[in-house]
Amino acid sequence: MSDATRIHCPKLRKKVMTAEAAAALITAGSNVGMSGFTGAGYPKAVPGALAERIRQHNAQEGNKPFRINVWTGASTAPELDGTLAEVDGIEMRLPFQSDPICRDRINTGKMDYVDLHLSEVSQNAWSGFLGKMDIALIEVAGIREDGSLIPSSSLGNNKTWIEQADKVILEVNSQQNAKLEGMHDVYYGTAMPPNRKPIMMTHPADRIGEAYLRCPAEKVIAVVETNSMDRNSAFKAPDAVSIKIAEHILEFFQKEIEIGRLPKNLLPIQSGVGNIANAVLEGLNDGPFKNLTAFTEVIQDGMLKMLKSGTLEVASSTAFSLSPEGLKEFNENIDLYREKIILRPQDISNHPELARRLGIIAMNGLIEVDIYGNVNSTHIMGTRMMNGIGGSGDFARNGYLSIFVTPSIAKDGAISSIVPMVSHVDHTEHDVKIIVTEYGLADLRGKSPRKRALEIINNCAHPDYREQLMDYFERACNSGGGMHTPHLLGEALSWHQRYEETGHMKPKN
Structure with a gap:
């Protein structure tokens, strides 16, 4: 695949537009499924353009608030969660987040949040529990001539979002290493009960799916070209x-x-x-x-070291979460790592x-x-x-x-x-x-x-705290109450209450 262009499908090349033009296709109240998992493979351009559009809309007196519902694989990055939350552009968020602005809005009641087991998100979407998905906004590393998509540095819920959405917007990120192609294993055999069958995997190295994401060209309403790195947070040396x-x-x-x-x-x-x-x-x-x-x-720096040394034979995951040094190491030695790493959708990982x-x-x-x-x-x-x-x-x-x-x-x-x-x-x-x-x-x-x-x-x-804990336990055992799991109900949460009132869990002497 040439780095001169990552879009080899003629039909989809005709749909290339700016991030601003693509963002204009997302309407208020939409359920938008976005790629991204632990700061890897999330859309880099359209969320920012959408946030600016929302900011301008909400600044005009008399306009109803412009918000969307954001579904992802897991946490993303400030360019997505942070920028949309900052303009009060998110009505509801799921299934996992780590952004400080989102967190503040969740905890002050300004943003709804649905906390889900990551393995269950796809099933919830298939079943309709989350509502109808309007748009999938997915980052990919490239588009092949037949319209199939080369996944990016995370798979997360991308397969499900593309399947469930009425319309798809693609961000094609040329910053992602072209040699990611072939590292993915996208399983298309998942079914709802009672038609569910066993997944034929007995070892982490087993491949059970396809290397590419399927996406009907008629679903794609916009293609945006980007050249931006994933968020890479430095890891501190172990203390x-x-x-x-x-x-x-x-x-x-x-x-x-x-x-x-x-x-x-x-x-x-x-x-x-x-x-x-x-x-x-x-x-x-x-x-x-x-x-x-x-x-x-998630594959992080420590697993790269293990793969390189040979201590770890294979790593199956849904995404990367690398430091800047880890990303440099991965890109410089990707031929080694591509033989040992398999990225799967999160409903499989x-x-x-x-x-x-x-x-x-x-x-x-x-x-x-x-x-x-x-x-x-x-x-x-x-x-x-x-x-x-x-x-x-x-x-x-x-x-x-x-x-x-x-x-x-x-x-x-x-x-x-x-x-x-x-x-x-x-x-x-x-x-x-x-x-x-x-x-x-x-x-x-x-x-x-x-x-x-x-x-x-x-x-x-x-x-x-050991003596304080033992004192609680012994008094609970001697309280005359239930002895299977002894508790003093009047004190069980008193440590938390004390911290909220005094800033410390230990009582003042």
Whole structure:
């Protein structure tokens, strides 16, 4: 494919226009499905042009507010979420976001937000639960002569959006590496019950679909040429807390191998995004583990290192989330990586059936966990949305091992990540197998609630809060109430209330 033009279909070449002209085709109140997943493969030009159009419209006295509903794969970037939220252009957002302006509008009630398991978004769209999709706005790396689309640096929900939308706007981004072509595996065999059939995949390296996205030329109403990089956030070097958490996990893996519960090459790993995740990946790369595989949502810098060293044989994902250095490394060595990376739609990368069949080792972060193992991964103090549940629930409930990691404290010790009762539940105690902080690892498998409480308090709680947690637990056990999961209902959320009132979870002496 020549870099002189990425549009080889004559019919679609005739539909090339400016971002402003394409944005004018999106009307107020539209449901717009946009590409993008963790800052990769999102449209770069049309959202900004649309935001400017909205700003001008809303500035005119007497006009009804111009807002649209934005559906994506996951989080995107300031050029999409931020710019539209800043002009109050988003009525409803789903299924995951990480933009600070969106977050503020969600938490002040100015924007509706639907938080969904990422594996279920497509099914919700197929079923009509989300309403009719009017327009799909999709970034691609190129258009082939037959009109099929070369996907970009993420697949996310692009297949579903193109299928479900009445009209399609394409952004063809020549900044995306042309050698992405062939790296994707787009599965077209998904069906609704009762016609659903097993997905024929038994290994993360299995290819079950096609390399390209199908899109009828008559659906396409605009093609916009761009030349813009994905958002690439720098990763910080792992700090002492992250390194300690990684050490606990690696030691746990080694013991599981010795017992015989894990093979020497482990099982396919799934890893959330962030510095702790990268610390674990670096530890795996430096450790004794070989011939590993990954079946995950996002490929970040740590996985590139593992693929290059040969520690990781293959990585199946739906998107990249690379630092500037990671992107440079990927582009310079793409011939190596294209043989080891497969990008899939997120309804496959996060599919519960595949997570269960492959025996995924899921490693994800949390905001808080209570002494019985219930995890809150979305809400601050029970009411304020952080980002969303993402794909953690897809893997936690269905994987072989569900590991949740967190520093033991936040806000310089004002908040304990281990609390008597979580202020919001995303993952119940039934789905949480392992909790890890810098102080240790709590293995909750096969333990009753009271034994889980002792395991978590003694192994994971920060020393500044350990005595306070034990005092709560012991008094709950002696309260004369239910002894299966002892609680003091009048105090269960008092730590959160105290923080809201005083700025600290510990009582004043």
